[in-house]
Amino acid sequence: MRRADRLFQIIQILRRSSRAVTAGEIAGELEVSQRTVYRDIADLVGQRVPIRGETGFGYILDDAFDMPPLMLTTDEIEAAVLGAQWVMGRGDPVLARAARDLIAKITCVAPERLRSVIATPSIGTPSSGQWPGRSMAPDGIDLARTRTWIHEGRKIVLDYRDEQGRTSRRTIWPVIVGFMEKARMLAAWCEMREDFRHFRADRVLQAEFLDDRHGVRASTLRQRWKRHMAEASRARQRAAAEA
Secondary structure, three states: OOHHHHHHHHHHHHHHOOOOEOHHHHHHHHOOOHHHHHHHHHHHHHOOOOEEEEOOOEEEEOOOOOOOOOOOOHHHHHHHHHHHHHHHHHOOHHHHHHHHHHHHHHHHHOOHHHHHHHHOOOOOOOOHHHOOOOOOOOOOOOHHHHHHHHHHOEEEEEEEEOOOOOEEEEEEEEEEEEEOOOOEEEEEEEOOOOEEEEEEHHHEEEEEEEEEEOOOOHHHHHHHHHHHHHHHHHHHHHHHHHO
């Protein structure tokens, strides 16, 4: 790897991390010695790249740092195309169109020598209709609007039918939309159950999008849901071990 490329990769490693990254971790990813990393970090700091930290603790890139990204690599292009293909097959209609637009934009800005990677990628994912018995069920809720309500912290009222065919009316705080093999899923805090619940989008009979805000930051609600999922996973593991 050229030194200029290595310096850029160090910035990328620090930019994508939400915590301090040690020289050992950087060295392991770049397959160089820690001494090389120390020297490169010193050079970047000397070039006024705002890296904070010290040997033995780790390094953090200042949030204010802004550097235009360099041209995508072949691997980065294929990663983007693979993700876009998956969204085209599994995402709701709005996201599927956005994925197609993304591939078109990447094609426009990519140099001629890399366009064949987009046209004929070496990796791929089947669309929802290519697997027998796994076509995506139609949604009973506008998931594009649901994503907006997640960001804005607003409530939704669902008329919902469960797996046994029982219907109920729930006021929920939407957390995240999940894309499964057979259906799209909405994780939410349910006011009636006073707990997190998961709702299949194809089992929603009707959805009313309220202007009312639930008053919890989206990131905070997401962390609570993640803790709930982790605790549920540990409980299942304990039950399996005792069985």
